[in-house]
Structure formats: structure tokens, C-alpha cells
Amino acid sequence: MARILIIEDERQVREVLKQMLEKAGFEVDTANNGSEGVQRFKDNPADLVVTDILMPEKDGLETIEELTNRQSDLPIIAISGGGPGEKAQFALDLAQLCGACRILAKPFSRKEILAVVHELINP
Amino acid sequence: MLSFPTSPSPDTLASPVKNRTRSNSIIFLIIFLPSLIVTAYYDIFDIFISWVRQYDVWYLDEVVSMLILCLLPYLIFLTYRLYQLTVALRQNEATILGLSSQNQLILEAAADGLFGLDGEGKVTFINPSAERMLQQSRSQIMGQHYQKIVLPKTVTSSMELGETNAISATFQDENSHTSQDELFQQGDATPFPVEYTCTPIHKKQRLVGAVVTFRDITQRRATEEKVARLAAALSQTADMTIITDHQGIIQYVNTAFERCSLYSKEDVTNQSVALLKSDQQDPIFYEKMVQVVRRGEIWKDRFITRKKNGDFIHVDVIISPIRDQSGTLTSFVAIVRDVTHEVELGRQLRRSQRLEAVGTLAGGISHDFNNILTAILSYTDLAMDDIPPQSLTYRNLQEVMVAATRARDLIKQLLTFSRRGERTPVPLFLSEPVTEAVKLLKAVLPSNIALHYHRDEEEFQVLADPTRIHQVVMNLCTNAAQAMWEKDGKLEIRLEKAPIENRMEQESVTLATLQGSHHMVLTIRDNGCGIAKHNLDRIYEPFFSTKGTGKGSGLGLSVVHGIVQNHQGIIHVESGEGEGTTFQVYFPRLEIQPATEEQHSGVTVQPGN
Known part of the structure; x- marks a missing residue:
């Protein structure tokens, strides 16, 4: 079974994502912040990582960078709460530069997130 | 042993002819001598017997007869021996001539220079290569003392007085000597570096001369200097350099490597280059590297390696294969540059860009709102999975979704609106x-x-x-x-x-x-x-x-x-x-x-x- 790692500091978002992806047939692991996320990945590499960008201590961009250094072909989805607008877009562009394959803006529907995940891996 | 230092001269070449005349006379003698002796025998016998008989001594007869009887075979024997000697002599002459011509050919053909010295150190013969290297003709050199050829060496403390070069050393201690760092001089006194050996010639346990073979090593010196320069360049270049054999065993590292990695040459020589691995990369990374270089391709990348004290550094590495003349892969050369500083700068730049991006993301309430909306929409969506679609609860939850979606769109509008104001201060x-x-x-x-x-x-x-x-x-x-x-x-x-x-x-x-x-x-x-x-x-x-x-x-x-x-x-x-x-x-x-x-x-x- 494919494994997904979710790195998100907002509890509700983290848990609802976990539920949605588990229902879709994936094994899901979660982390509260970037450092924990990278450590979890080192201990038990996932097939796909979903990470928020705005997080305390180690933000999503740095997290994405560290993960891609570890494994350059790792599929990463960056989710952002910044909403529309050019500044948020800049952050998303930066995420792509750091190594995220896909960007998704919050709030997203279950359909949207599952579609993106399935583009990258299969359960 | 025949005396050697004389080269065959025109007059000696005529000796076979003389010998043949002599041998013809000998054959004549051999054939006719017996009959001569026999004929003479009787005459002499008669003369002697008559002379002896006049004394009337009885044993004189016997003595004379026996003498003549013994003398005859002995004479024949002597003649035979003379014949043998002549044949042997003729053979020797032929052999010597053959050897002489052979020697002559060898001397003429030898690439190395060769000259002979007599007991006083004067040149007695010289081959064409020597003439060429010394830029003098044979007539100019023959009879010269060797000191005209060999430049005096500077006396160092390890040499004794009087032993100035290998040739004089030979004349002194009657042993062979080789020298690799002396100079000969050409006719016009131009010096050139040589490698030479001086061998003594003995006759009856006495030193009668020497033979010197030498080689012009100007070319070799130039190559040696070039190699020394290249080695110095490699050794002193600021980039770290590692040379390994085709299996990755380190053969050479330069000073920059020692300084940066804190490993000494002794630490790493004959060790596998895997010693420098760090665990900061996946094993796949190293496997790929090995595959590429084994194929004989050049490999370039940046990765993290470890110093002797355990510190990690970022390095840019280029690995090139080295082939010998037959095209076989013999070694690898790696040029390594410490780029930790650049990487750190890059990190800081990205970090400040990030701070800016993330900081502005945080600007406004949209971030929190979007998190909240995500929760509302997603949890409701999930809840609806477990409710029968025809039930009231399902329809109520649908209304929640509608309301949340409206909230999302409203937020989007508000933000877009406020951003319009933001764009033009x-x-x-x-x-x-x-x-x-x-x-x-x-x-x-x-x-x-x-x-x-x-x-x-x-x-x-x-x-x-x-x-x-x-x-x-x-x-x-x-x-x-x-x-x-x-x-x-x-x-x-x-x-x-x-x-x-x-x-x-x-x-x-x-x-x-x-x-x-x-x-x-x-x-x-x-x-x-x-x-x-x-x-x-x-x-x-x-x-x-x-x-x-x-x-x-x-x-x-x-x-x-x-x-x-x-x-x-x-x-x-x-x-x-x-x-x-x-x-x-x-x-x-x-x-x-x-x-x-x-x-x-x-x-x-x-x-x-």
C-alpha cells in the first residue's frame, strides 16, 4: 500500500486530510511541523508528501528542500492557505522551485486533493 | 687473450693472402718431405755408415741407424703438427677477422656513443654515434685525453679529491663506474647532459685502458623537468585532486586535499575512495556515480562529504577517466572544490526570500480563514459518506457545504478587492x-x-x-x-x-x-x-x-x-x-x-x- 506523509500544523486540516486519504486507500502518516516531518520521512520514507507552506520554526519551503535533497524524485504537494493574489502565488512559485511537484490552494475539496494525489501515485 | 684496442687496419687485412702462400709451401713440404727424407736417408745413411765404419766401432752402426730410424717418424710427426698449427692459425685469423668486422658493424650501428681509452686516458677508437654526439670527427678526437670530453664535475662534500668523474674513478680503482649527472662537451664546448658507463680493460691483471659507453639524455632531462612541473602544479593547485586506480583505490592526493579534508597522504593512499563517503546521500547516488564513471564517462555533481574530524562539507566534484595508449581505463582523476560557503550563501538567500514570501503570506486573515474553511468543507464531505443520501441529515450537510463554499467565494472576493487597493499605494x-x-x-x-x-x-x-x-x-x-x-x-x-x-x-x-x-x-x-x-x-x-x-x-x-x-x-x-x-x-x-x-x-x- 502506498504511503503518504502529511506535514501540517493546523490540527483540523491535518486530521481531515488523513481521513480523506485513508478512505481513498492510502497508508497515512502525519507530522505537526517541518522538523518532525523530515525526521518521520528519514525513519520511514513515504511515497508522497503533502506539506503546508506556512508553519512555525521550519516552514514548508525549507522542508520541501530538505526532502528533495534526500530523495530527488519524491512527489511533493504543497498546500497553501494564502489564498489568491500575487504574493501567495510567489510563495507557491517558490515552493515549486524548491521541489514541489504540485501546488494546491486552501480550501480545496476532497475531489481536488484526491485528483492531484492520483496524478502522482496510486494506492 | 689477444690485445684488443687496436682496430683492424688495412695492412692486417692482407694477411690471409700471405697465409695462403705460406700454407701452400707447407703442403708442398708435407707431400714431398717424406720422399726427400727417404732419399736423403739412404745417402746420409751411406755417408754416415762409411764414415763410421772407418773407425771400426761396432755400436756406431747401431746408433746411427737408430737415430735415422727414430728421426724419420718424428720428423713426419712434426710435419703433421706443423700442418695442424697452420690450419688452426688460419681458422683463428678468419674468426678474428669475422669478429672484427662484426665489432666494426656493431660499433658503427650502436646508437649509444662508444669510445676507447688507452692506459693514459687517450682516445684510441670512437664510433660514429659518439662522433655525432660530440660533434667532432674521428680525426679530431683520436688521441685526445678524456678530460677534453668530460666536463669537470663540481666537487661536493661526498666526493673525494681526485675522483672527479666516473672515468677517472675507473682508472683509479680499476672498477666499472656509471654516472648519470655529468656533462660532456661537444667540439665547440657546448655541454650536454649524459648518462655513461666506464668499463676497465685488463690484460694480464694490468689496467691497459677503458671503454666508455654514453647516451645523450637532454631529452630525458627535459621530460623529467616537464613531469616535475606538472606534478608541482597538481600538488600545489588550490583545488583538491585525487587520483585512483580503476578500482577506486587512491593512488595520489595533493596538498590542497590534505589541508581541506584533514586526512594526510598516508591516511588515504591505498585506501578505497569510499572512505570519503558521508551518509547524507542515498546509496543510489553513489551507485549511479560508479556506473557512470565505469562506463568511461565524465561525472559532475555536488554532494556532501566528510572531513577526517567528522565535519560535513559541500563539494562540487568532476571525475574524469584516464586511459592508456591502448584505450584501456587505468585510473580516475577527481577534482574537488569545497563549495560549502556558496551553498550556505545560497541557503541564506533562499531563506530571506522565504521569510519574505512566508511573511507576506501571513499578511492578512486569509490564511487562518482558509484553514478553517478547509476543515469545514472536508469534514462535512467526509460525514456525508456515511449518511444515506435520501435522509434529512444528508440534505442538511449539503446545505453546510453550500454555505461554506459561499464563504470561500466571499473571502476570495474580499481579498481580491482589498488587494486592488494594496497594489497602488x-x-x-x-x-x-x-x-x-x-x-x-x-x-x-x-x-x-x-x-x-x-x-x-x-x-x-x-x-x-x-x-x-x-x-x-x-x-x-x-x-x-x-x-x-x-x-x-x-x-x-x-x-x-x-x-x-x-x-x-x-x-x-x-x-x-x-x-x-x-x-x-x-x-x-x-x-x-x-x-x-x-x-x-x-x-x-x-x-x-x-x-x-x-x-x-x-x-x-x-x-x-x-x-x-x-x-x-x-x-x-x-x-x-x-x-x-x-x-x-x-x-x-x-x-x-x-x-x-x-x-x-x-x-x-x-x-x-
Whole structure:
């Protein structure tokens, strides 16, 4: 079974994502912040990582960078709460530069997130 | 042993002819001698017998007969021996001649130079190669002393007096000597480096001369020098260099490698290059590297390696294969450059870009709102999975989805709208938004905090977004209020023209650049708990907070920082633990180009100094 790692500091978002992806047939692991996320990945590499960008201590961009250094072909989805607008877009562009394959803006529907995940891996 | 040093000369070549004449005479003698002897025998016998008989001694007969009888075979025997000797002599002559011609050919053909010396050290023969190398003809050299050929060596402390070169050494101790670092001189006294061997010639245990074979090593010296230069270049180059054999066993490392990696040459020579692995890369990374170089391709990449003391460094590496003349892969050369500094700089740059991006992401309430909406929409969606679609609950949950989606769209609209205002800051007097904020603060601040507001009568205009200015004041004052929650607080807000002489206590480069320039400065001062000095350079980081969990998002100051930057302003803080805090925000004065009069669209305005 494919494994997904979710790195998100907002509890509700983290848990609802976990539920949605588990229902879709994936094994899901979660982390509260970037450092924990990278450590979890080192201990038990996932097939796909979903990470928020705005997080305390180690933000999503740095997290994405560290993960891609570890494994350059790792599929990463960056989710952002910044909403529309050019500044948020800049952050998303930066995420792509750091190594995220896909960007998704919050709030997203279950359909949207599952579609993106399935583009990258299969359960 | 025949005396050697004489080369065959024309007169000796004639000897076979002479010998043949001689041998013909000998054959004649051999054939006719017996008959001569026999004939003579009788005559002599008769003569002797008659002579002997006259003495009438009985044994004289016998003696003479026996003599003649013994003499005859002996004579025949002697003749035979003479014949043998002649044949042997003839053979020897032929052999010697053959050897001589052979030697002659060898001498002529030898690439090395060869010359012979007699007992006094004078040249007795010389081959064409020697003539060529010494740039002299045979007639010039023959009879010369060897000291005319060999340049005197400089005497070093390890040599004894009198032993100046290998040749004189040979003459002294009658042994062979070889020399590799002496000079011969050509006819015109031009010196050239040689390698030579001097071999003594003995006859009857006496030294009668020597033979010298030599080789011009000018070319070799030049190559040696070139190699030494290349080796020095390799050794001293600032880039680290590692040479391994085709299996990755280290053969050579240069000084730069020793200096950087802290491994000495002895530590790594004959070790596998895998010694330098760090565990910062996947094993796949190293496998790929090995595959590429084994194929004979050049491999370039950046990765992390480990020094002897365990420190990690980033390096750029190029590995090139080396082939020998038959095309077989014999070794690998790796050029390695420490790029830790560049990587660190790159990291810092990206980090500051990130701080900026993330900080501005945090600007506004959209972030929190979107998280909340995600929760509402997603949980509702999930809940609907387990409800029969025809039930009332299902329909109610659908309505929740509708409402949440509406909220999402509304937020989008609001943000787009507010961003439109954000994109074009307008010329304004800061007192407008600041006074508005102060009004609001007066209404919401707790009673233990006394608010004082001062603004200058005269103001410069600045280019700013009023909403953002409002936000700056609100955020800074909220922080101030929270710092003073335990005591009777005093919150001071000032809006003045800058520079303000009596406030410039700290030497700060940024503040120094303001000298003589026109700015408006907004001061927010409290007498609260203050910020510890060691935290001061972190306060603008998103999520950095000294307030403890639950009190604010930690985003307030990063938002302020972002706004100030967008206005080309400067924010300065003075604080200490227990000392209260003063924030000063500088906004540059708006300079309007004299040609234009319109204050809004179409005008070229520059906030400047």
C-alpha cells in the first residue's frame, strides 16, 4: 500500500486530510511541523508528501528542500492557505522551485486533493 | 687473450693472402718431405755408415741407424703438427677477422656513443654515434685525453679529491663506474647532459685502458623537468585532486586535499575512495556515480562529504577517466572544490526570500480563514459518506457545504478587492490612518494602560496604503499592550519628522543612511516587560513569539516588517528585558516631480531622500 506523509500544523486540516486519504486507500502518516516531518520521512520514507507552506520554526519551503535533497524524485504537494493574489502565488512559485511537484490552494475539496494525489501515485 | 684496442687496419687485412702462400709451401713440404727424407736417408745413411765404419766401432752402426730410424717418424710427426698449427692459425685469423668486422658493424650501428681509452686516458677508437654526439670527427678526437670530453664535475662534500668523474674513478680503482649527472662537451664546448658507463680493460691483471659507453639524455632531462612541473602544479593547485586506480583505490592526493579534508597522504593512499563517503546521500547516488564513471564517462555533481574530524562539507566534484595508449581505463582523476560557503550563501538567500514570501503570506486573515474553511468543507464531505443520501441529515450537510463554499467565494472576493487597493499605494499624510488607529485603540485598550499621542504640526507626505499603516499601528500597539498587562502601563505614540537628534543613540548603519534625509517617523513606546536582547534579531521571524502558547499567532511583527519593507521604510527597535520597548518606523518622504501636478493616476512619484 502506498504511503503518504502529511506535514501540517493546523490540527483540523491535518486530521481531515488523513481521513480523506485513508478512505481513498492510502497508508497515512502525519507530522505537526517541518522538523518532525523530515525526521518521520528519514525513519520511514513515504511515497508522497503533502506539506503546508506556512508553519512555525521550519516552514514548508525549507522542508520541501530538505526532502528533495534526500530523495530527488519524491512527489511533493504543497498546500497553501494564502489564498489568491500575487504574493501567495510567489510563495507557491517558490515552493515549486524548491521541489514541489504540485501546488494546491486552501480550501480545496476532497475531489481536488484526491485528483492531484492520483496524478502522482496510486494506492 | 689477444690485445684488443687496436682496430683492424688495412695492412692486417692482407694477411690471409700471405697465409695462403705460406700454407701452400707447407703442403708442398708435407707431400714431398717424406720422399726427400727417404732419399736423403739412404745417402746420409751411406755417408754416415762409411764414415763410421772407418773407425771400426761396432755400436756406431747401431746408433746411427737408430737415430735415422727414430728421426724419420718424428720428423713426419712434426710435419703433421706443423700442418695442424697452420690450419688452426688460419681458422683463428678468419674468426678474428669475422669478429672484427662484426665489432666494426656493431660499433658503427650502436646508437649509444662508444669510445676507447688507452692506459693514459687517450682516445684510441670512437664510433660514429659518439662522433655525432660530440660533434667532432674521428680525426679530431683520436688521441685526445678524456678530460677534453668530460666536463669537470663540481666537487661536493661526498666526493673525494681526485675522483672527479666516473672515468677517472675507473682508472683509479680499476672498477666499472656509471654516472648519470655529468656533462660532456661537444667540439665547440657546448655541454650536454649524459648518462655513461666506464668499463676497465685488463690484460694480464694490468689496467691497459677503458671503454666508455654514453647516451645523450637532454631529452630525458627535459621530460623529467616537464613531469616535475606538472606534478608541482597538481600538488600545489588550490583545488583538491585525487587520483585512483580503476578500482577506486587512491593512488595520489595533493596538498590542497590534505589541508581541506584533514586526512594526510598516508591516511588515504591505498585506501578505497569510499572512505570519503558521508551518509547524507542515498546509496543510489553513489551507485549511479560508479556506473557512470565505469562506463568511461565524465561525472559532475555536488554532494556532501566528510572531513577526517567528522565535519560535513559541500563539494562540487568532476571525475574524469584516464586511459592508456591502448584505450584501456587505468585510473580516475577527481577534482574537488569545497563549495560549502556558496551553498550556505545560497541557503541564506533562499531563506530571506522565504521569510519574505512566508511573511507576506501571513499578511492578512486569509490564511487562518482558509484553514478553517478547509476543515469545514472536508469534514462535512467526509460525514456525508456515511449518511444515506435520501435522509434529512444528508440534505442538511449539503446545505453546510453550500454555505461554506459561499464563504470561500466571499473571502476570495474580499481579498481580491482589498488587494486592488494594496497594489497602488497613494500619497497621504500618515496622521490620517494613525489617528484612526489611535481612536480605535483608545476604545479597546484596557484601563491600566494610559495612551499618549503626539504628532507634529508639520508633516511630509508619504506614499502608503492606509489600511496597511493602520495594521502596523494596531499590531505594534497590541504587542505593547500585552507587554504591559501586569502593570500600570504607558503607551506612547508619536508621529514626527525625522531625523530626531536626541533619539539617535545607537550606531546603526541603516539609521546612519537616514542622516540628512527626509522621513516621517512613527514611534511606539511602552514600559512593559521588554524583549531580551538576544531575541531582538529574531522578532520579525514568522511565528517567533515570546508570549507563550495561545497568545497570538506570532505573526504580528512579521506582518509589520513586510509592510514596512513594501513602503521602502525602515523599522528600528530598542529594548531590553524589563526595560520596555520602543519601535520606530521610518517612512520616506514623498518627492513629487515638479513637472506634474496631478496627485493620482499618471503621476511619476518617487519616495526618496
